[in-house]
Amino acid sequence: MRTVHSGVVDERRCGARTGAGTRKCGDGQREGDHRRGRNGRRMNRVVAASVAGALAAVVVTGCGSDDSGKSGSDTVTVYAAASLKQVFTDLAKQFEADHPGAKVQFSFAGSSDLAAQINQGAPADVFAAADPVTMDTAVKGGRITEATQNFATNVLTIVTAPGNPKHVAGLRDLTQPGLQLVVCAAPVPCGRATKKVTDAAGVALKPVSEEQSVTDVLTKVTSGQADAGVVYVTDATSAGAKVATVSMPESAAAVNTYPIAVLKDSKQEKLAHEFEGLVTGPKGRAALQGAGFGAP
Secondary structure (H helix, E strand, O other): OHHHHHHHHHHHHHHHHHOOOOHHHHHHHHHHHHHHHHHHHHHHHHHHHHHHHHHHHHHHHHHHOHHHHHHHOOEEEEEEEHHHHHHHHHHHHHHHHHOOOOEEEEEEEOHHHHHHHHHOOOOOOEEEOOOHHHHHHHHHOOOEOOOOEEEEEEOEEEEEOOOOOOOOOOHHHHHOOOOOEEEEOOOOHHHHHHHHHHHHHOOOOOOOEEEOOHHHHHHHHHOOOOOEEEEEHHHHHHHHHHOEEEOOHHHHHOOEEEEEEEEOOOOOHHHHHHHHHHHHOHHHHHHHHHOOOEOO
16 A cells, blocks of 8 residues: 555656656656556555455354354243233242343233244243143144143132222122123133133123233223223232222132243253243242142
8 A cells, every 4th residue: 555655656756856747757767657556556456355355254253253142142032921920020030040141031911822923933932821722722833842831720800990889799790781891802811711600600791892811901900991800810919909809709610720831942942941940840839829829
């Protein structure tokens, strides 16, 4: 690069002495300039090639560097039924404390929606469903083995606005005229359980809304958009003073069992199995029991 610069400077000096450019410098000067020009162009090409090679090396190194994916390299992604949100969030804190540098990332929703997402290729490592029927759907999708583990049970109950202003005393009171009732839609586990309970009891409910997850039902009640709702006991427990709980003995006809499994194509198989082990182990059982879940 300096050769090119020197050539330009020499040309200007020659022009300054003669007052007529480089003509008076003679053929030798012009030939020297010509050679320097060729050398300069050759040097430019060499430098350009070197720079291009260096840049290519940087790009390749960046793509292959461990640091490029470091933020997600120790993250286990768990797809879990909405009713597990509170207890799984608490268990994740324990898991992260026991595994420095590891993170647990959740997707909570209706189990049926999650199973559909998994069957469509969603990047999950662990799936925890609210009933075996939904887990079977995911197993049939091919990404989960049949080696699932049951880790908890849950039953339904009735929740109303605080103080129970509509005086709901049981399942049959949910049919009273003017009552704004919300339940889970039939395709999701809490909806299937609700239908099983009402069919066994011979009660026909007429809800104003059917929700895609049990937490949506609870939200409708706690926000005042509904007078009553049918949810899991665990959701009523987590809501605390935001709702009044009415027992529903008929719920014994539909006890939901919760299975958990690691996906075959998990990118974090070791961490995924360790999280599964936490859920199914003594610490997990204690946390689940404290949240109102029953033993499997």
